[in-house]
Amino acid sequence: MIRLLFHLFGAIQFCYGCYYDQVHVTPPSTSTSVTPFGGKLKYLTHLDAIIQTVYFTIALMNDLFGNNEPTPSEKPLIRRIKDIMFSALAFPVAMFVGITFWGIYAIDRELILPRSLDPYFPTWLNHVLHTNIMVFILIDLITSFRMYPRKKIGFSILCTFMLSYMVWIHIIYFKTGSWVYPILNVLNWPVRIIFYVICLGLVCSLYNVGERLNRYVWYKEVEQTVKSGKKKAK
Template sequence: MKYISNTSSQAVTFYRPINNYAYYRLFGYITALALHGGNVITMLFALQGDSMKDPEIETFYSLQWVYITIWNVVFQIIYSFLGILCDLPTTLEVKEPMLTKNLKSYREVLFTTIILPFGFAIFIIFWSIYIYDREMIFPAFIDKVIRQESNHIMHTAIVPIVLWELAFLPKSEPKSHKWNLAGTYGCFITYLYVLFSTFARRGIWPYPILKICYGSIYFPMIFIGIAITLYLMYYGQWRVNSLLWGTNVTSKEKV
């Protein structure tokens, strides 16, 4: 990012040393991996033995890949590994291979289309429903195997992880957002396919709120609301990005 000093008769232009932010990003990636990795191991141990004799827990476990929260955890883990690969050459002060330059482009696309929109949407929607009536989104029986610490890692810590990356990774806003939005809604539609195909095969929904609203006008409104939230989160990030980095971040200024 350029800064202009007017302390002399001739303006002086210089660049903010944003390469230093690679170290902060690495800290964020390692922290995210530690949180999610440790949480996954903890939950896997909890979902063993006598707990699986409970019919509700058994059903909950069998639906694990139908929960959008689990998808998001996987996305953040993949993104953290990708981020480490992107920033290692900078932190090790070695020549950046062409592969790393390509990975940086993928990192930016993944963050802007999936990581940020879904991270914020899950946080907003989950806690809004949870506060109103937790039985509609995270029934009390789940507490038998998922502690509140694990719940907060999956539904709260995901936002600080995203904000940390937003603060330390400058991005160039594309001239057209259609391909990015195609990625965001492509992921959303893929999830809906898994959700509805599971219901078609097994006749159950992973979230009680879907069972409650099924067959009413509120049912489609849920998905319309999610789609709108994703849209707002996607476009909102560019406003924040411009406030943090300005509107003219170029590829040479990016790390």
């Protein structure tokens, strides 16, 4: 029951965060140089909030109609979707968004969240989108067992998502002449490419971190599932 309520609260929280960000955070063009083209979907923060909303909703549905057992007699489709989504998107993207945002914010907040946006972007929303995403996904890792997919599958989904986003922000730039994030304005092209490579390497590293943490927290369950899979294969 506690797990179910946790997933329900997570789904409601991130859904409301997406709604508030989409509807109520509308700074005038004079307070930011970012083009309105692409709407909120040009921000990885907003896309991640959508991912978290979908993930926690799926986790809630799994609590109600699926299962969280290490070796169920039959693994429901909702459970398989939940496990893959956590592994390939929900955990690594949430940690990447939180770490990069607060890391850049600590160096120079004007590069990621200019002070001119403070009257329009409330502090509570900032923490929902940049702090709670990490806190909630870590709590979920500790409280719910999942089996990571093969790395080929997990990395393929994660890299496809991240590379698609990189293409998307460049489409916005070439169409409008404006970068989504102020930090990209102060980087020349060679440094910008290095920045992208570092970001991609970081998010892939976070995938591995999530997998190792999951194995550490759920060591017995993971071993039990692996043994069960080998017996079925025989």
